[in-house]
Amino acid sequence: MTSKPSVLFVCVHNAGRSQMAAGYLQHLAGDRVTVLSAGSEPGNQVNPVAVQAMAEEGIDISRAVPKILTTGAVRESDVVITMGCGDTCPYFPGKRYEDWVLDDPAGQDIDMVRGVRDDIKNRVQALIRSLDA
Template sequence: MTDSLKPSVLFVCVHNAGRSQMAAAFLTHHSQGAVEVCSAGSAPADAVNPAVVQAMAEVGIDLSAETPKALTTERVQASDVVITMGCGDACPIFPGKRYLDWNLEDPAGQGVEAVRPIRDEIQSRIRELLTELTG
């Protein structure tokens, strides 16, 4: 159950091993507790992409202990905003929820050099989202 005074955001991608993990980590970091944050995947991987862990470590965020989580109906229902990142029809849609689709390149199978621009784009979008959510 989320704190009703805080907006809640759910980031969803297929494997919950890259984009959604980075987005959740950035929002958690930048909101400093002002936003409830969760991420999940429609087909979660076994582990977070090592190149993603490395790219995030470069900006001072440790994802080494994170694990991909399965997307559930309950997670979607508990969120005020659902941001999808390439899960297509695998993501459940509920009336009354605010949905955003961030069309971002998938870092799966790519090295850290390819992940950095994806990371930076996500951080930029997170800053805009945070301004919108918290004023």
């Protein structure tokens, strides 16, 4: 039996995109996947508009706390998904990397954040299919 895959979502502040993606993956894949998220420059709190947008989907990310990205987290992960952190994201050979180009929801209204949320949901569903394959 193989161990369950681990996925690390990384964005700059770990306050919006990466938290929404982690919330979706945890919700949709359950305990089949280990879910991590972090930021190269973590914010003080998760974006309240992102929390609101995810709550509309029945997913509570209100207790999530932005965390600093560590090389250990990258080393432990099978899949690393970056979202706009550019050169600040560490790279380790042998890892599966994806860069998801998503608008930053920081300071945006709920309608804009819903669009980012829905994009993330579609990408997470595709990710789950690829992990299950």
